[in-house]
Amino acid sequence: MANLIVRNIDEAVVVALKKRAGQHGxxxxAEHxxxxxxxxxxxxxxxxxxxxxxxxxxxxxxxxERIQDDRASQIFD
Known part of the structure; x- marks a missing residue:
């Protein structure tokens, strides 16, 4: 697997990411x-x-079209 480094992320995005990760446990x-x-x-x-x-x-x-069959209702009564 490859590694990915993301730089210069706005702090609000980081906070939202951590919050969302916490909600998912x-x-x-891993959330990223x-x-x-x-x-x-x-x-x-x-x-x-x-x-x-x-x-x-x-x-x-x-x-x-649905056809009403009275025999079915007699079976289940």
Whole structure:
């Protein structure tokens, strides 16, 4: 693994990093690694509208209407 040194960080950023690390119960260094991994290695999320557009058209709404079956209610009574 490589080492990374970051210099000239604003004190407010350092304080926020330490606070966040404390909330997660890890060291500031571990929190720093976690933030970098999340920012750089996670795949970008697609907007919900784009996901919906990718759903194939599989029929009309009426094809999926719920039919009331009285027999099911008799079984569980």
């Amino acid at each position: 890890i060291s500031a260094e 690694r976690k933030i970098l991994e999340q920012a750089l290695l996670r795949l970008p999320r697609k907007p919900f509208a784009e996901v919906l557009r990718q759903i194939p058209n599989v029929g009309n709404d009426s094809d999926f």
